[in-house]
Amino acid sequence: MEQAAQRLTRLYLGLVLYGVSMAAMVTAHVGVMPWDVLHQGLVRTGAALGLRVSLGQMTIVIGALVLLAWIPLRQRPGLGTVSNVLVIGVAVDGALHVLPVPSSVLLRAALLLAGVALNAVATALYIGARLGPGPRDGLMTGIVARTGWPVRVVRTAIEVAVVAGGWLLGGNFGPGTLVYALAIGPLVQPLLPRFQVAPLAVAAPTIAAPTIVAPSGIGSAARQVQQAEVEA
Numbered sequence: 001m002e003q004a005a006q007r008l009t010r011l012y013l014g015l016v017l018y019g020v021s022m023a024a025m026v027t028a029h030v031g032v033m034p035w036d037v038l039h040q041g042l043v044r045t046g047a048a049l050g051l052r053v054s055l056g057q058m059t060i061v062i063g064a065l066v067l068l069a070w071i072p073l074r075q076r077p078g079l080g081t082v083s084n085v086l087v088i089g090v091a092v093d094g095a096l097h098v099l100p101v102p103s104s105v106l107l108r109a110a111l112l113l114a115g116v117a118l119n120a121v122a123t124a125l126y127i128g129a130r131l132g133p134g135p136r137d138g139l140m141t142g143i144v145a146r147t148g149w150p151v152r153v154v155r156t157a158i159e160v161a162v163v164a165g166g167w168l169l170g171g172n173f174g175p176g177t178l179v180y181a182l183a184i185g186p187l188v189q190p191l192l193p194r195f196q197v198a199p200l201a202v203a204a205p206t207i208a209a210p211t212i213v214a215p216s217g218i219g220s221a222a223r224q225v226q227q228a229e230v231e232a
Contacts, residue, residue, distance in 0.1 A: 003197060003198070006129075010125045010128055010129040010197065011080050011083060011125070011129035011131050013125055014121075014123070014125030014126030014127075014128075014129065014195075015083060015087040015091065015122070016087060016091045016122075017118055017119075017121060017125065018091070018119060018122035018126065019056070019087065019091025020092075020095040020118060021115045021116070021122055022036060022088070022092045022095075022115070023092050023095030023096045023115075024111050024118065025111075025112055025115040025176055025180070026055065026096065026172075027096065027099045027100075028102060028108045028111040028112040028115065028176060030109065030174050030175055030176040031172055031176030031179070031180075032172050032173075032174075032177060032180075033119070033177065034159040034162055034163045034180070035136060035159075035166075036166075037162065037163045037166030037167055037171035037177060038062065038163070038166030038169070039055055039059050039062060039171070040055065040172055041165065041166035041167065041169025041171035042166070043058050044171070054093050054096075055092055055093065055096065056088075056089035056090060056093030056096075057089060057093070059088060060085055060086060060088075060089035060090075063084065063085035063089070063135045063136070064135075066136055066138075066139050067082075067138075069142075070138055070139065073139070073142030073143065073145070074142070075138050075139075075141070075142040075145075077132055077138070078131050078132020079131045080126060080131030080132035080134075081132040081133060081138060084132075084133075084134040084135060085135055112176045112179065113179075116179060116180050116183055117187065119180070119184065120183075120184060120187035120188045120191055123184070123188050123191075124191035124194070124195040124196075125195050127188075127192060128192055128195035128196035130197055140155050140158060163177065
């Protein structure tokens with residue numbers, strides 16, 4: 001029960017912080033995360049067509065559509081997957097309402113770096129909860145599993161496609177996008193072991209082999225089945 005509470009706390013804290021980090025990068029106006037370039041581009045395209053959708057709402061819509069792509073890939077969502085779709089979108093809209101717009105280039109740069117660092121912490125928290133990947137990460141791992149292509153190739157191809165499409169639609173592709181792409185991996189890697197919840201250990205039953213009495217009257221030793229650790 002205690003471990004389940006830890007998992008849920010880290011999951012939802014991570015998702016909320018993820019949304020805040022997205023809002024920080026958007027407010028800095030020097031480039032956003034790769035998928036947010038697409039989200040912004042779609043929001044602006046919708047506005048041009050008279051459809052008013054917030055960034056958070058578009059994040060939820062795209063997350064849900066990506067989740068549908070899991071079906072042919074035979075991926076199974078977890079609680080963290082569904083929560084990712086909903087919580088991040090709500091959090092980013094809430095944070096955008098309260099974050100002040102920086103008045104100088106230095107403040108924008110500082111907000112960008114703070115957003116990238118916060119995103120690394122948030123990513124390590126929600127991944128470390130072990131309650132399911134986000135829809136976009138699941139899309140990547142599903143394609144890798146079905147095709148056998150290298151993870152780096154698949155991830156790069158997906159992100160290049162969403163950035164290019166988002167930029168053509170008017171999304172904010174800039175130096176901040178490149179900073180995020182280069183820094184997020186090295187930042188998350190050392191944080192993940194610190195925030196990762198240990199898998200639940202389920203003990204296998206101990207089965208004793210029957211004692212066979214030899215003619216000399218000496219019984220054979222009972223064998224024990226070693227405890228197996230099964231990830232929750």
